[in-house]
Amino acid sequence: MTVVAAIRDTFDASFREAGYWLDKTVDQFLTEAVAKIPDKVAIVADRADRDQAPRFTYRELNDLADRAASSLLRLGVGRGDVVTVQLPNWWEFVVTAFACSKIGAVMNPVMPILRERELLYILNFCEAKVFIVPKSYRGFDYAAMAHGMRTELPHLRHVIVADGEGETGFERILLSSEVSGLPSGLHPDDMAVLMFTSGTTGEPKGVMHTSNSLIACCKALSGRFGLDSNDVLLVASPVGHMTGYAAIVLLSVYLGGTMILQDVWEARRGVGLMAREGVTYSAASTPFLSDICDAVKVGAPQPKSLRSFLCGGAPIPSVLIERAAGELGLTVCSLWGMTEVLSGTLTEPARAAEKSASTDGRALEGMEVRIVDADGRPLPAGESGRLLVRGAQMFKGYYKRPELQTFDSDGWFDSGDLAYMDGDGYIRISGRVKDILIRGGENVPVVEIENLLYKHPAVSGVAVVGFPDARLGERGCAFIVPRGGSTIDLAAVQAYLGEAKMAKQFWPERVELVTELPRTASGKIQKFKLREIAVAFSDAK
Structure with a gap:
């Protein structure tokens, strides 16, 4: 056993002793819910293309998961085999997730936005035996795409189509047979979920999580938010991302609550669902929150039960937090996390108004969490450095990539983020290590510039990146999405930052107006794409 492995074993034991790891698998919480509340509604499945939203009790959800588990076994899927699922927020996704856990298979959720290039890599890399897709979603024919890739996927045995007809249909192939004896499923420390990084750097990696790490996330979130079985959770964030999957879907079953699935985010419909179903909690990126406020302002029903909103992926503008509190009576809690870490830091509701x-x-x-300098030495409060993290929610490592260093000899994981910590132990992300903009030898405070510009009345969205410059090394370019009916140019940006007393050497020296910023499906801005565009500006006069 290596020194690092021995240290990890020591930490694992401490997580169990402290109660952060419960040594249960995700399907055990479904089994327990069936024993306690079999007839309680577990899922309300709203779909944009249908008027009625079917409802499933915990007993019904468990029966469907048992059937799907038996069918997967019959199809040759066993312990450790990968099932890749490219579904939107549909009930079939939830059934498949628990079916995989019941037989020890690995759930591999992928985002609906992915196409052949990304999918061929993932499916071949995982050696997935089963690929589950929708027949059609948002006008795209997923079934045709999946079947068209078969010749390039030697390990793939079955394509299963939700809403499909005939032999490959989800209900026909997974839900039509009776339940046979199921073997013991996952162990708490087995890889339960394989999820690929969202691609903000352009280099996705397969992240392995266990039931213990996933449930540790649910336990921590429920504790800090004070959630229980009476809570109703809206799942509008994609289930192909950890926010939707772990922080809402699994959390809901962990609580014995009710999840409301919304497959296409449309704010007015979403707010209507919240009001109708009594939603109390949700988690999403900043654009979702802004949309909710805007929808209520123009006449959507007030979601009176909604009290907690977990918001991550980008800094939350103070004006948006104030709007949510004033217009919705909603507490917005800021979070930092990533696929490898799940939920690392969170502002508790009691201090949200002050800290979020x-x-x-x-x-x-x-x-x-720890903030360190380039040599790994801890930094005092207020000084920005590399953000290290360790704990009960951490991933096991990168799938088939043992050469990638994950944890140091003390169990710390380098997040790749830059951050500073205040005197109360709250962190603030100040950028990515790879996103540093250095102009004339000075580190430019990119996040501070973006936060300032976001407050400008003509700015709907903004991202600042560097582009090469022969004399200064880099100059800054602000990509701006103008607010409807407004316009803004470089002179206006620089004048605004001057009025805000921002040092002149930090001002962007180019402004590009765009209709939207490239984002992952979870809302994170893909700055590597903007840098690719900005490279061309190095020759501009």
């Missing part, structure tokens, strides 16, 4: 706009929260129970 200026920080990304403090370490959740069972997690630790």
Whole structure:
């Protein structure tokens, strides 16, 4: 056993002793819910293309998962085999997730936005035996795409189509047979979910999580938010991302609550669902929150039960937090996390008004964070450095990539983020290590510039990146999405930053107006794409 492995074993034991790891698998919580509340509604499945939303009790969800598990076994799927699922927020996704857990298979959710190039890589890399897709979603024929890739996927045995007809249809192939004896499924420390990084750097990697790490996330979030079985959770964030999957779907079953699935985000419909179903909690990126406020302002029903909103992926503008509190009576709690870490830091509701706009929260129970310099030495409060994290929610490693360093000899994972910590232990992300903009030897505070510009009345969205310059090394370019009916140019940006007393050497020296910023489906801005565009500006006069 290596020294690092021995240290990890020591940490694992401490997580169990402290109660952060419960040594249960995700399907055990479904089984327990069936025993306690069999007739309670577990899922309300709203779809944009249908008027009625079917409802499933915990007993019904478990029966469907048992059938799907038996069918997957019959199809040759066993312990450790990968099932790749490219479904939107449909009930079939939830059934498949628990079916995989019941037989020890690995759930591999992928985002609906992915196409052949990305999917061929993932499916071949995972050696997936089963690929589950919708027949059609948002006008795209997924079934045709999946079948068209078969000749390039030697390990793939079955394509299963939700809403499909005939032999490959989801209900026909997974739900039509009776349940046979199921073997013991996952162990708590087995890889339960394989999820690929969302691609903000352009280099996706397969991240392995266990039931223990996933449930540690649910336990920590429910504790800090004070959630229980009475809560109703809206799943509008994509289930192909950890926000939708772990922080809402699994959390709901962990609580014995009710999840409301919304497959296409449309704010007015979403707010209507919240009001009708009594939604109390949701989690999403900043654009979702802004959309909710705007929808209510123009006449959507007030979601009176909604009290907690977990918001991550980007800094939350203070004006948006104030709007949510004033217009909705909603507490917005900032979070920092990533696929490898799940939920690392979170602002608790009691201090959200004070801390959510200026920080990304403090370490959740069972997690630790540290800010260090380039040599690994801890930095004092207020100084920006590399953000290290360790704890009960951490991933096992990168799938088939043992050469990638994950944890140091003390169990710390380098997040790749830059951050600073205040005197109360709350962190603030100040950029990515790869996103540093250095102009004339000075580190430019990119996040501060973006936060300032976001407050400009003509700015709907903004991202600042560097582009090469022969004399200064880099100059800054602000990609701006103008607010409807407004316009803004470089002179206006620089004048605004001057009025805000921002040092002149930090001002962007180019402004590009765009209709939208490239984002992952979870809302994170893909700055590597903007840098690719900005490279051309290095020759501009």
